[in-house]
Amino acid sequence: MSTMIREGAAPMPRPWHRYSARERLARFAAWLVAVAVIAWSATTLDIYWPFVLDAPEQVADLAGRMVPPDWPFFLQIIDPMVETLNIATLGTILGAVLSVPVALMAAQNTTPNQTTLWLARVIVVGSRSVNELVWALIFAVVFGPGATAGMVAIGVSSVGFISKLIAEGIEEIDDGQVDAINATGAGRGQVLIYGVLPQVMPTIIGVLTFRWDINIRQSSIIGLVGAGGIGITLSNQMDSFAWDNVSVILIAIFAVVMASEWVSAALRRRVT
Amino acid sequence: MLEIDNLTKTYADGLQALRGCSLTVPGAEVVAVIGPSGAGKSTFIRCINRLVTPTGGSIRLDGTELTALGERGLRGVRRHIGMIFQEYNLIERLTVMENVLAGRLGAVSFMQALLRRFPQADVDRAFELLARVGLEGYENSRADALSGGQRQRVGIARALMQEPRLLLVDEPTSSLDPKVARSILALICELASELGIPALINIHDVGLALRFARRVIGLSAGEIVFDGAPAEVDEAALSRIYGADDWRDAFRQEGEEDRHVAGEGMAS
Numbered sequence: 001m002s003t004m005i006r007e008g009a010a011p012m013p014r015p016w017h018r019y020s021a022r023e024r025l026a027r028f029a030a031w032l033v034a035v036a037v038i039a040w041s042a043t044t045l046d047i048y049w050p051f052v053l054d055a056p057e058q059v060a061d062l063a064g065r066m067v068p069p070d071w072p073f074f075l076q077i078i079d080p081m082v083e084t085l086n087i088a089t090l091g092t093i094l095g096a097v098l099s100v101p102v103a104l105m106a107a108q109n110t111t112p113n114q115t116t117l118w119l120a121r122v123i124v125v126g127s128r129s130v131n132e133l134v135w136a137l138i139f140a141v142v143f144g145p146g147a148t149a150g151m152v153a154i155g156v157s158s159v160g161f162i163s164k165l166i167a168e169g170i171e172e173i174d175d176g177q178v179d180a181i182n183a184t185g186a187g188r189g190q191v192l193i194y195g196v197l198p199q200v201m202p203t204i205i206g207v208l209t210f211r212w213d214i215n216i217r218q219s220s221i222i223g224l225v226g227a228g229g230i231g232i233t234l235s236n237q238m239d240s241f242a243w244d245n246v247s248v249i250l251i252a253i254f255a256v257v258m259a260s261e262w263v264s265a266a267l268r269r270r271v272t
Numbered sequence: 273m274l275e276i277d278n279l280t281k282t283y284a285d286g287l288q289a290l291r292g293c294s295l296t297v298p299g300a301e302v303v304a305v306i307g308p309s310g311a312g313k314s315t316f317i318r319c320i321n322r323l324v325t326p327t328g329g330s331i332r333l334d335g336t337e338l339t340a341l342g343e344r345g346l347r348g349v350r351r352h353i354g355m356i357f358q359e360y361n362l363i364e365r366l367t368v369m370e371n372v373l374a375g376r377l378g379a380v381s382f383m384q385a386l387l388r389r390f391p392q393a394d395v396d397r398a399f400e401l402l403a404r405v406g407l408e409g410y411e412n413s414r415a416d417a418l419s420g421g422q423r424q425r426v427g428i429a430r431a432l433m434q435e436p437r438l439l440l441v442d443e444p445t446s447s448l449d450p451k452v453a454r455s456i457l458a459l460i461c462e463l464a465s466e467l468g469i470p471a472l473i474n475i476h477d478v479g480l481a482l483r484f485a486r487r488v489i490g491l492s493a494g495e496i497v498f499d500g501a502p503a504e505v506d507e508a509a510l511s512r513i514y515g516a517d518d519w520r521d522a523f524r525q526e527g528e529e530d531r532h533v534a535g536e537g538m539a540s
Contacts, residue, residue, distance in 0.1 A: 126289050166287070174361075176359050176361040179357070179361060180321055180357060180361035180362070180363075180427075180430075181374060182323065183440075184348070184376075184377045184378055184434055185348065185349070185352075186378055186385075186428070187347060187377075190377045190382055193386050194366075194383060194385055195363065197366065198364075198365040199364070
Protein backbone atom coordinates (compact mmCIF):
# COMPACT_ATOMS: atom_id res chain seq x y z
CA MET A 1 0.00 0.00 0.00
CA SER A 2 2.50 2.60 1.11
CA THR A 3 5.42 1.42 -0.99
CA MET A 4 5.38 4.59 -3.08
CA ILE A 5 5.73 7.12 -0.29
CA ARG A 6 7.65 5.18 2.31
CA GLU A 7 9.74 7.53 4.36
CA GLY A 8 13.48 7.31 3.91
CA ALA A 9 13.24 5.23 0.76
CA ALA A 10 14.84 6.52 -2.43
CA PRO A 11 12.25 8.07 -4.80
CA MET A 12 11.18 5.89 -7.69
CA PRO A 13 13.22 6.81 -10.81
CA ARG A 14 10.96 8.33 -13.44
CA PRO A 15 12.61 7.85 -16.81
CA TRP A 16 11.80 10.41 -19.46
CA HIS A 17 12.74 10.36 -23.13
CA ARG A 18 11.96 13.01 -25.68
CA TYR A 19 11.31 10.33 -28.31
CA SER A 20 9.95 6.82 -28.06
CA ALA A 21 12.02 3.90 -29.35
CA ARG A 22 9.93 3.87 -32.49
CA GLU A 23 10.42 7.58 -33.11
CA ARG A 24 14.18 7.23 -32.59
CA LEU A 25 14.27 4.54 -35.24
CA ALA A 26 12.29 6.74 -37.65
CA ARG A 27 14.62 9.68 -37.07
CA PHE A 28 17.67 7.53 -37.68
CA ALA A 29 16.13 6.33 -40.93
CA ALA A 30 15.46 9.92 -41.98
CA TRP A 31 19.11 10.80 -41.42
CA LEU A 32 20.22 7.83 -43.48
CA VAL A 33 17.97 8.90 -46.35
CA ALA A 34 19.31 12.47 -46.19
CA VAL A 35 22.92 11.28 -46.36
CA ALA A 36 22.08 8.94 -49.23
CA VAL A 37 20.45 11.78 -51.20
CA ILE A 38 23.46 14.03 -50.73
CA ALA A 39 25.88 11.27 -51.75
CA TRP A 40 23.79 10.41 -54.80
CA SER A 41 23.47 14.06 -55.91
CA ALA A 42 27.19 14.64 -55.56
CA THR A 43 28.13 11.55 -57.58
CA THR A 44 25.70 12.30 -60.43
CA LEU A 45 27.06 15.87 -60.74
CA ASP A 46 30.33 14.36 -61.85
CA ILE A 47 32.38 17.13 -60.29
CA TYR A 48 35.78 17.63 -61.91
CA TRP A 49 37.89 18.14 -58.81
CA PRO A 50 40.97 19.76 -60.41
CA PHE A 51 38.74 22.67 -61.49
CA VAL A 52 37.31 22.99 -57.99
CA LEU A 53 40.78 23.04 -56.40
CA ASP A 54 41.85 25.54 -59.03
CA ALA A 55 39.02 27.95 -58.16
CA PRO A 56 40.83 30.23 -55.68
CA GLU A 57 43.54 30.91 -58.25
CA GLN A 58 40.92 31.71 -60.88
CA VAL A 59 39.14 34.08 -58.50
CA ALA A 60 42.37 35.92 -57.80
CA ASP A 61 43.11 36.14 -61.51
CA LEU A 62 39.62 37.44 -62.36
CA ALA A 63 39.75 39.95 -59.52
CA GLY A 64 43.08 41.19 -60.84
CA ARG A 65 41.54 41.85 -64.22
CA MET A 66 38.39 43.48 -62.79
CA VAL A 67 40.29 45.89 -60.54
CA PRO A 68 40.63 48.76 -61.02
CA PRO A 69 37.25 49.32 -62.68
CA ASP A 70 37.33 51.40 -65.83
CA TRP A 71 35.33 54.30 -64.34
CA PRO A 72 34.90 56.40 -67.53
CA PHE A 73 32.98 53.43 -68.97
CA PHE A 74 30.23 54.44 -66.57
CA LEU A 75 29.10 57.18 -69.00
CA GLN A 76 28.35 54.53 -71.60
CA ILE A 77 26.07 52.48 -69.36
CA ILE A 78 23.75 55.30 -68.25
CA ASP A 79 21.38 54.76 -71.19
CA PRO A 80 21.08 50.97 -70.83
CA MET A 81 20.67 51.43 -67.05
CA VAL A 82 17.78 53.85 -67.58
CA GLU A 83 16.30 51.39 -70.06
CA THR A 84 16.57 48.68 -67.40
CA LEU A 85 14.66 50.80 -64.90
CA ASN A 86 11.99 51.59 -67.49
CA ILE A 87 11.60 47.92 -68.41
CA ALA A 88 11.11 47.13 -64.73
CA THR A 89 8.60 49.94 -64.14
CA LEU A 90 6.51 49.38 -67.27
CA GLY A 91 6.72 45.62 -66.79
CA THR A 92 5.40 45.98 -63.24
CA ILE A 93 2.52 48.17 -64.46
CA LEU A 94 1.70 45.66 -67.21
CA GLY A 95 1.84 42.86 -64.64
CA ALA A 96 -0.46 44.80 -62.31
CA VAL A 97 -3.05 45.35 -65.05
CA LEU A 98 -2.95 41.69 -66.11
CA SER A 99 -3.24 40.67 -62.44
CA VAL A 100 -6.54 42.44 -61.76
CA PRO A 101 -8.83 39.78 -63.27
CA VAL A 102 -6.55 36.95 -62.17
CA ALA A 103 -6.50 38.10 -58.53
CA LEU A 104 -10.29 38.49 -58.48
CA MET A 105 -10.70 34.99 -59.89
CA ALA A 106 -8.08 33.50 -57.57
CA ALA A 107 -9.72 34.72 -54.34
CA GLN A 108 -12.32 32.34 -52.88
CA ASN A 109 -14.69 35.17 -51.97
CA THR A 110 -14.70 37.05 -55.29
CA THR A 111 -14.28 34.26 -57.85
CA PRO A 112 -17.44 33.76 -59.96
CA ASN A 113 -17.31 29.96 -59.82
CA GLN A 114 -15.09 26.92 -59.35
CA THR A 115 -13.95 26.92 -62.98
CA THR A 116 -12.59 30.46 -62.77
CA LEU A 117 -10.90 29.66 -59.46
CA TRP A 118 -9.19 26.70 -61.09
CA LEU A 119 -8.26 28.74 -64.18
CA ALA A 120 -6.73 31.48 -62.03
CA ARG A 121 -4.68 28.92 -60.13
CA VAL A 122 -3.33 27.51 -63.39
CA ILE A 123 -2.35 31.03 -64.51
CA VAL A 124 -0.65 31.76 -61.19
CA VAL A 125 1.33 28.53 -61.18
CA GLY A 126 2.15 28.87 -64.89
CA SER A 127 3.47 32.39 -64.52
CA ARG A 128 5.54 31.50 -61.47
CA SER A 129 6.95 28.17 -62.56
CA VAL A 130 8.53 29.58 -65.73
CA ASN A 131 11.64 31.62 -65.00
CA GLU A 132 11.95 35.27 -66.14
CA LEU A 133 14.83 34.33 -68.45
CA VAL A 134 12.68 31.72 -70.17
CA TRP A 135 9.84 34.23 -70.61
CA ALA A 136 12.38 36.70 -71.99
CA LEU A 137 13.63 34.10 -74.50
CA ILE A 138 10.06 33.40 -75.61
CA PHE A 139 9.11 37.06 -76.02
CA ALA A 140 12.41 37.89 -77.72
CA VAL A 141 11.26 35.48 -80.41
CA VAL A 142 7.74 36.99 -80.50
CA PHE A 143 8.64 40.70 -80.45
CA GLY A 144 12.23 40.49 -81.64
CA PRO A 145 15.13 41.23 -79.27
CA GLY A 146 14.87 44.48 -77.35
CA ALA A 147 13.14 46.35 -74.57
CA THR A 148 9.58 45.44 -75.64
CA ALA A 149 10.30 41.75 -75.21
CA GLY A 150 11.85 42.51 -71.81
CA MET A 151 8.90 44.55 -70.64
CA VAL A 152 6.36 41.90 -71.64
CA ALA A 153 8.49 39.14 -70.10
CA ILE A 154 8.72 41.06 -66.81
CA GLY A 155 4.98 41.77 -66.91
CA VAL A 156 3.93 38.19 -67.60
CA SER A 157 6.32 36.73 -65.05
CA SER A 158 4.99 39.17 -62.40
CA VAL A 159 1.37 38.10 -62.80
CA GLY A 160 1.66 34.98 -60.65
CA PHE A 161 3.35 36.74 -57.75
CA ILE A 162 1.14 39.83 -57.81
CA SER A 163 -2.22 38.12 -58.28
CA LYS A 164 -1.47 35.39 -55.74
CA LEU A 165 -0.59 37.87 -52.98
CA ILE A 166 -3.45 40.23 -53.80
CA ALA A 167 -5.89 37.30 -53.88
CA GLU A 168 -4.73 36.39 -50.39
CA GLY A 169 -5.37 39.99 -49.36
CA ILE A 170 -8.88 39.81 -50.83
CA GLU A 171 -9.60 36.63 -48.90
CA GLU A 172 -8.75 38.37 -45.64
CA ILE A 173 -11.13 41.32 -45.97
CA ASP A 174 -13.93 42.04 -43.51
CA ASP A 175 -17.12 40.56 -45.01
CA GLY A 176 -19.24 42.92 -42.93
CA GLN A 177 -18.14 45.90 -45.01
CA VAL A 178 -19.01 44.00 -48.19
CA ASP A 179 -22.41 43.05 -46.72
CA ALA A 180 -23.10 46.71 -46.01
CA ILE A 181 -22.34 47.72 -49.61
CA ASN A 182 -24.43 44.82 -50.92
CA ALA A 183 -27.29 45.94 -48.70
CA THR A 184 -27.41 49.35 -50.42
CA GLY A 185 -28.34 47.68 -53.70
CA ALA A 186 -24.93 48.28 -55.28
CA GLY A 187 -24.01 46.36 -58.45
CA ARG A 188 -21.22 43.77 -58.55
CA GLY A 189 -18.63 46.17 -59.92
CA GLN A 190 -19.59 48.79 -57.37
CA VAL A 191 -19.24 46.25 -54.56
CA LEU A 192 -15.70 45.55 -55.79
CA ILE A 193 -14.56 49.16 -56.00
CA TYR A 194 -16.39 50.36 -52.90
CA GLY A 195 -16.44 47.36 -50.58
CA VAL A 196 -13.38 45.35 -51.60
CA LEU A 197 -10.80 47.70 -53.18
CA PRO A 198 -10.37 50.12 -50.25
CA GLN A 199 -9.71 47.19 -47.93
CA VAL A 200 -7.10 45.65 -50.24
CA MET A 201 -5.38 48.93 -51.17
CA PRO A 202 -2.52 48.66 -48.64
CA THR A 203 -1.82 45.11 -49.84
CA ILE A 204 -1.86 46.20 -53.48
CA ILE A 205 0.61 49.04 -52.95
CA GLY A 206 2.87 46.89 -50.80
CA VAL A 207 2.90 44.01 -53.29
CA LEU A 208 3.46 46.27 -56.32
CA THR A 209 6.39 48.16 -54.84
CA PHE A 210 7.93 44.90 -53.66
CA ARG A 211 7.50 43.40 -57.10
CA TRP A 212 8.92 46.52 -58.77
CA ASP A 213 11.99 46.08 -56.61
CA ILE A 214 12.31 42.42 -57.65
CA ASN A 215 11.73 43.37 -61.30
CA ILE A 216 14.65 45.81 -61.32
CA ARG A 217 16.88 42.88 -60.43
CA GLN A 218 15.25 40.69 -63.05
CA SER A 219 15.40 43.29 -65.81
CA SER A 220 19.13 43.72 -65.28
CA ILE A 221 19.75 40.11 -66.31
CA ILE A 222 17.14 39.45 -69.01
CA GLY A 223 19.43 41.35 -71.43
CA LEU A 224 21.64 38.25 -71.32
CA VAL A 225 19.11 36.59 -73.63
CA GLY A 226 18.57 39.72 -75.74
CA ALA A 227 15.56 41.27 -74.01
CA GLY A 228 17.00 44.75 -73.55
CA GLY A 229 18.52 46.66 -70.69
CA ILE A 230 21.90 46.58 -69.01
CA GLY A 231 22.17 42.80 -69.41
CA ILE A 232 23.00 43.19 -73.12
CA THR A 233 25.92 45.49 -72.29
CA LEU A 234 27.05 43.12 -69.54
CA SER A 235 26.97 40.16 -71.90
CA ASN A 236 28.90 42.07 -74.61
CA GLN A 237 31.61 43.16 -72.21
CA MET A 238 31.99 39.65 -70.81
CA ASP A 239 32.25 38.20 -74.32
CA SER A 240 35.05 40.65 -75.15
CA PHE A 241 36.83 39.94 -71.83
CA ALA A 242 36.62 43.63 -70.81
CA TRP A 243 36.55 42.71 -67.14
CA ASP A 244 37.28 46.22 -65.90
CA ASN A 245 34.09 47.33 -67.68
CA VAL A 246 32.17 44.38 -66.24
CA SER A 247 33.05 45.48 -62.73
CA VAL A 248 31.68 48.96 -63.43
CA ILE A 249 28.40 47.39 -64.60
CA LEU A 250 28.17 45.14 -61.56
CA ILE A 251 28.77 48.09 -59.23
CA ALA A 252 26.11 50.11 -61.04
CA ILE A 253 23.57 47.26 -60.80
CA PHE A 254 24.36 46.86 -57.12
CA ALA A 255 23.82 50.58 -56.49
CA VAL A 256 20.53 50.68 -58.40
CA VAL A 257 19.17 47.59 -56.65
CA MET A 258 20.11 49.04 -53.26
CA ALA A 259 18.39 52.30 -54.15
CA SER A 260 15.23 50.58 -55.40
CA GLU A 261 15.05 48.45 -52.28
CA TRP A 262 15.24 51.58 -50.18
CA VAL A 263 12.56 53.36 -52.25
CA SER A 264 10.14 50.42 -52.13
CA ALA A 265 10.65 49.97 -48.39
CA ALA A 266 9.95 53.68 -47.85
CA LEU A 267 6.80 53.48 -50.01
CA ARG A 268 5.51 50.44 -48.15
CA ARG A 269 6.11 52.10 -44.80
CA ARG A 270 3.97 55.03 -45.88
CA VAL A 271 0.88 53.01 -46.80
CA THR A 272 0.68 50.42 -44.05
CA MET B 273 -46.13 47.62 -45.42
CA LEU B 274 -44.02 44.58 -44.67
CA GLU B 275 -45.64 41.15 -44.71
CA ILE B 276 -43.67 38.09 -43.71
CA ASP B 277 -45.37 34.76 -43.99
CA ASN B 278 -44.14 31.43 -42.64
CA LEU B 279 -40.46 32.31 -43.13
CA THR B 280 -38.04 29.43 -42.65
CA LYS B 281 -34.27 29.19 -42.86
CA THR B 282 -32.21 26.04 -42.52
CA TYR B 283 -28.45 26.51 -42.83
CA ALA B 284 -26.26 24.16 -44.85
CA ASP B 285 -25.06 22.50 -41.65
CA GLY B 286 -28.66 21.55 -40.80
CA LEU B 287 -29.22 24.28 -38.22
CA GLN B 288 -32.86 25.39 -38.26
CA ALA B 289 -32.54 29.10 -37.56
CA LEU B 290 -36.12 30.06 -38.41
CA ARG B 291 -39.10 27.71 -38.13
CA GLY B 292 -42.03 29.46 -39.75
CA CYS B 293 -42.09 33.09 -38.64
CA SER B 294 -44.99 35.31 -39.67
CA LEU B 295 -45.18 39.02 -39.06
CA THR B 296 -47.00 41.99 -40.54
CA VAL B 297 -45.83 45.54 -40.00
CA PRO B 298 -48.62 47.69 -41.43
CA GLY B 299 -46.99 51.12 -41.42
CA ALA B 300 -44.48 53.35 -39.73
CA GLU B 301 -43.75 51.43 -36.57
CA VAL B 302 -40.63 50.71 -34.54
CA VAL B 303 -40.60 46.97 -33.91
CA ALA B 304 -38.03 45.54 -31.51
CA VAL B 305 -37.06 41.91 -32.00
CA ILE B 306 -35.81 40.43 -28.74
CA GLY B 307 -34.65 36.96 -27.82
CA PRO B 308 -31.67 35.06 -26.50
CA SER B 309 -28.44 34.65 -28.47
CA GLY B 310 -28.93 32.11 -31.20
CA ALA B 311 -32.70 32.58 -31.33
CA GLY B 312 -32.44 33.60 -34.99
CA LYS B 313 -32.78 37.39 -34.66
CA SER B 314 -29.93 38.16 -37.03
CA THR B 315 -31.04 35.53 -39.54
CA PHE B 316 -34.58 36.88 -39.42
CA ILE B 317 -33.58 40.43 -40.24
CA ARG B 318 -31.00 39.41 -42.85
CA CYS B 319 -33.53 37.27 -44.69
CA ILE B 320 -35.58 40.37 -45.40
CA ASN B 321 -32.95 42.01 -47.61
CA ARG B 322 -31.64 38.58 -48.55
CA LEU B 323 -28.13 38.94 -47.16
CA VAL B 324 -29.23 35.48 -45.99
CA THR B 325 -31.29 33.50 -48.48
CA PRO B 326 -34.45 32.12 -46.86
CA THR B 327 -35.28 28.45 -47.31
CA GLY B 328 -39.03 28.93 -47.46
CA GLY B 329 -41.93 31.29 -46.90
CA SER B 330 -42.65 34.68 -48.36
CA ILE B 331 -41.65 38.28 -47.69
CA ARG B 332 -43.55 41.15 -49.29
CA LEU B 333 -42.54 44.78 -49.08
CA ASP B 334 -45.26 47.15 -50.32
CA GLY B 335 -46.67 44.25 -52.29
CA THR B 336 -43.41 43.12 -53.95
CA GLU B 337 -42.48 39.51 -53.27
CA LEU B 338 -38.79 39.56 -52.28
CA THR B 339 -37.99 35.86 -52.08
CA ALA B 340 -38.47 35.27 -55.82
CA LEU B 341 -36.42 38.22 -57.09
CA GLY B 342 -33.48 37.76 -59.46
CA GLU B 343 -30.20 39.58 -59.00
CA ARG B 344 -31.27 42.78 -60.74
CA GLY B 345 -34.64 42.90 -59.03
CA LEU B 346 -33.04 42.22 -55.68
CA ARG B 347 -30.65 45.17 -56.14
CA GLY B 348 -33.62 47.38 -56.97
CA VAL B 349 -35.39 46.41 -53.75
CA ARG B 350 -32.26 46.62 -51.58
CA ARG B 351 -31.88 50.22 -52.73
CA HIS B 352 -34.92 51.03 -50.65
CA ILE B 353 -34.08 48.99 -47.56
CA GLY B 354 -31.66 50.74 -45.25
CA MET B 355 -29.58 48.55 -42.95
CA ILE B 356 -27.68 49.45 -39.80
CA PHE B 357 -25.18 46.95 -38.39
CA GLN B 358 -23.82 46.01 -35.00
CA GLU B 359 -20.21 46.50 -36.10
CA TYR B 360 -21.19 49.59 -38.13
CA ASN B 361 -19.64 47.96 -41.23
CA LEU B 362 -18.35 51.25 -42.55
CA ILE B 363 -15.64 51.13 -45.17
CA GLU B 364 -12.91 51.88 -42.68
CA ARG B 365 -10.35 53.39 -45.05
CA LEU B 366 -12.78 55.75 -46.76
CA THR B 367 -13.93 59.14 -45.57
CA VAL B 368 -17.21 59.79 -43.77
CA MET B 369 -18.61 61.44 -46.89
CA GLU B 370 -17.73 58.49 -49.11
CA ASN B 371 -19.38 56.18 -46.60
CA VAL B 372 -22.57 58.22 -46.48
CA LEU B 373 -22.68 58.48 -50.28
CA ALA B 374 -22.34 54.69 -50.44
CA GLY B 375 -26.06 54.76 -49.63
CA ARG B 376 -26.62 56.00 -53.19
CA LEU B 377 -24.65 53.24 -54.93
CA GLY B 378 -27.84 51.61 -56.14
CA ALA B 379 -28.74 54.83 -57.97
CA VAL B 380 -25.45 55.83 -59.61
CA SER B 381 -23.34 54.23 -62.32
CA PHE B 382 -20.13 52.24 -61.90
CA MET B 383 -18.00 55.12 -63.21
CA GLN B 384 -19.68 57.64 -60.94
CA ALA B 385 -18.91 55.37 -57.99
CA LEU B 386 -15.33 54.76 -59.15
CA LEU B 387 -14.56 58.45 -59.61
CA ARG B 388 -16.69 59.47 -56.61
CA ARG B 389 -18.59 61.89 -58.80
CA PHE B 390 -22.00 61.76 -57.16
CA PRO B 391 -24.82 64.08 -58.30
CA GLN B 392 -24.84 67.40 -56.47
CA ALA B 393 -28.30 66.63 -55.06
CA ASP B 394 -26.85 63.55 -53.34
CA VAL B 395 -23.94 65.53 -51.93
CA ASP B 396 -26.36 68.16 -50.60
CA ARG B 397 -28.47 65.50 -48.97
CA ALA B 398 -25.39 63.82 -47.48
CA PHE B 399 -24.34 67.11 -45.86
CA GLU B 400 -27.88 67.51 -44.51
CA LEU B 401 -27.89 64.03 -43.04
CA LEU B 402 -24.46 64.47 -41.48
CA ALA B 403 -25.74 67.57 -39.76
CA ARG B 404 -28.89 65.73 -38.71
CA VAL B 405 -26.93 62.90 -37.03
CA GLY B 406 -24.60 65.37 -35.37
CA LEU B 407 -21.49 64.92 -37.49
CA GLU B 408 -21.25 68.31 -39.15
CA GLY B 409 -17.67 69.02 -40.21
CA TYR B 410 -16.60 65.37 -40.16
CA GLU B 411 -17.10 64.75 -43.90
CA ASN B 412 -13.39 64.40 -44.64
CA SER B 413 -12.44 62.34 -41.59
CA ARG B 414 -11.61 58.73 -42.25
CA ALA B 415 -14.13 56.32 -40.79
CA ASP B 416 -11.47 54.50 -38.79
CA ALA B 417 -10.59 57.73 -36.98
CA LEU B 418 -14.06 58.01 -35.38
CA SER B 419 -15.35 56.70 -32.05
CA GLY B 420 -17.92 53.88 -31.92
CA GLY B 421 -20.87 56.20 -31.41
CA GLN B 422 -19.74 58.47 -34.25
CA ARG B 423 -19.28 55.49 -36.57
CA GLN B 424 -22.78 54.28 -35.86
CA ARG B 425 -24.06 57.76 -36.69
CA VAL B 426 -22.30 57.50 -40.04
CA GLY B 427 -23.96 54.09 -40.44
CA ILE B 428 -27.35 55.69 -39.78
CA ALA B 429 -26.66 58.48 -42.28
CA ARG B 430 -25.66 55.90 -44.90
CA ALA B 431 -28.90 53.97 -44.36
CA LEU B 432 -31.00 57.14 -44.59
CA MET B 433 -29.12 58.22 -47.72
CA GLN B 434 -30.93 55.36 -49.46
CA GLU B 435 -34.27 57.12 -48.84
CA PRO B 436 -35.40 53.80 -47.39
CA ARG B 437 -38.94 52.45 -47.25
CA LEU B 438 -37.85 50.11 -44.46
CA LEU B 439 -35.05 50.17 -41.91
CA LEU B 440 -33.39 46.96 -40.79
CA VAL B 441 -31.31 47.43 -37.68
CA ASP B 442 -29.14 44.60 -36.40
CA GLU B 443 -28.02 45.02 -32.77
CA PRO B 444 -27.20 48.71 -33.23
CA THR B 445 -26.00 49.25 -29.69
CA SER B 446 -24.18 46.06 -28.71
CA SER B 447 -20.75 47.54 -29.40
CA LEU B 448 -21.46 50.81 -27.60
CA ASP B 449 -21.47 51.90 -23.98
CA PRO B 450 -24.92 52.33 -22.36
CA LYS B 451 -25.18 56.09 -22.60
CA VAL B 452 -24.17 56.21 -26.27
CA ALA B 453 -26.38 53.18 -26.92
CA ARG B 454 -29.45 55.03 -25.64
CA SER B 455 -28.77 58.13 -27.74
CA ILE B 456 -28.14 56.05 -30.88
CA LEU B 457 -31.36 54.10 -30.40
CA ALA B 458 -33.30 57.29 -29.70
CA LEU B 459 -31.91 58.80 -32.92
CA ILE B 460 -32.88 55.76 -35.00
CA CYS B 461 -36.44 55.75 -33.62
CA GLU B 462 -36.79 59.49 -34.06
CA LEU B 463 -35.64 59.37 -37.69
CA ALA B 464 -37.84 56.37 -38.48
CA SER B 465 -40.94 58.18 -37.28
CA GLU B 466 -39.86 61.41 -38.99
CA LEU B 467 -39.61 59.55 -42.30
CA GLY B 468 -42.75 57.57 -41.58
CA ILE B 469 -41.14 54.20 -42.28
CA PRO B 470 -41.19 50.93 -40.37
CA ALA B 471 -38.03 49.89 -38.54
CA LEU B 472 -37.17 46.37 -37.44
CA ILE B 473 -34.60 46.47 -34.66
CA ASN B 474 -32.81 43.41 -33.31
CA ILE B 475 -31.84 44.08 -29.77
CA HIS B 476 -30.97 41.80 -26.91
CA ASP B 477 -31.22 44.54 -24.31
CA VAL B 478 -34.83 44.16 -23.13
CA GLY B 479 -34.79 47.37 -21.12
CA LEU B 480 -33.86 49.46 -24.14
CA ALA B 481 -36.35 47.57 -26.32
CA LEU B 482 -39.25 48.29 -23.97
CA ARG B 483 -38.28 51.91 -23.68
CA PHE B 484 -38.05 52.74 -27.37
CA ALA B 485 -40.19 50.29 -29.36
CA ARG B 486 -43.89 50.50 -30.00
CA ARG B 487 -44.14 46.79 -30.60
CA VAL B 488 -42.06 43.90 -29.33
CA ILE B 489 -41.50 40.58 -31.07
CA GLY B 490 -40.04 37.74 -29.02
CA LEU B 491 -38.00 35.14 -30.89
CA SER B 492 -37.05 31.88 -29.28
CA ALA B 493 -35.37 28.98 -31.07
CA GLY B 494 -36.46 30.30 -34.47
CA GLU B 495 -40.12 30.85 -33.59
CA ILE B 496 -42.07 33.99 -32.75
CA VAL B 497 -43.34 33.31 -29.24
CA PHE B 498 -44.46 36.82 -28.38
CA ASP B 499 -45.94 39.73 -30.31
CA GLY B 500 -47.35 42.68 -28.47
CA ALA B 501 -46.95 46.13 -26.96
CA PRO B 502 -44.08 46.84 -24.57
CA ALA B 503 -46.60 47.11 -21.74
CA GLU B 504 -47.64 43.51 -22.29
CA VAL B 505 -44.11 42.22 -21.78
CA ASP B 506 -44.46 40.67 -18.34
CA GLU B 507 -42.74 37.87 -16.47
CA ALA B 508 -44.75 35.23 -18.27
CA ALA B 509 -43.84 36.67 -21.67
CA LEU B 510 -40.17 36.94 -20.80
CA SER B 511 -39.93 33.42 -19.51
CA ARG B 512 -41.59 32.27 -22.73
CA ILE B 513 -38.91 34.09 -24.74
CA TYR B 514 -35.83 33.47 -22.65
CA GLY B 515 -36.79 30.38 -20.66
CA ALA B 516 -38.02 30.38 -17.09
CA ASP B 517 -34.68 31.08 -15.41
CA ASP B 518 -32.82 33.18 -17.87
CA TRP B 519 -35.00 36.21 -18.43
CA ARG B 520 -33.76 37.94 -15.28
CA ASP B 521 -30.24 37.80 -16.70
CA ALA B 522 -31.46 39.35 -19.91
CA PHE B 523 -32.91 42.24 -17.94
CA ARG B 524 -29.93 42.73 -15.70
CA GLN B 525 -27.70 43.55 -18.65
CA GLU B 526 -29.23 46.97 -18.88
CA GLY B 527 -26.80 49.51 -17.56
CA GLU B 528 -23.90 47.13 -17.54
CA GLU B 529 -20.78 48.06 -19.40
CA ASP B 530 -20.34 44.90 -21.38
CA ARG B 531 -23.38 44.19 -23.46
CA HIS B 532 -21.95 41.31 -25.38
CA VAL B 533 -23.85 38.16 -24.59
CA ALA B 534 -21.96 35.06 -25.73
CA GLY B 535 -21.21 35.36 -29.45
CA GLU B 536 -24.13 35.72 -31.79
CA GLY B 537 -24.37 32.08 -32.79
CA MET B 538 -26.33 32.69 -35.98
CA ALA B 539 -24.89 36.02 -36.87
CA SER B 540 -24.07 35.22 -40.44
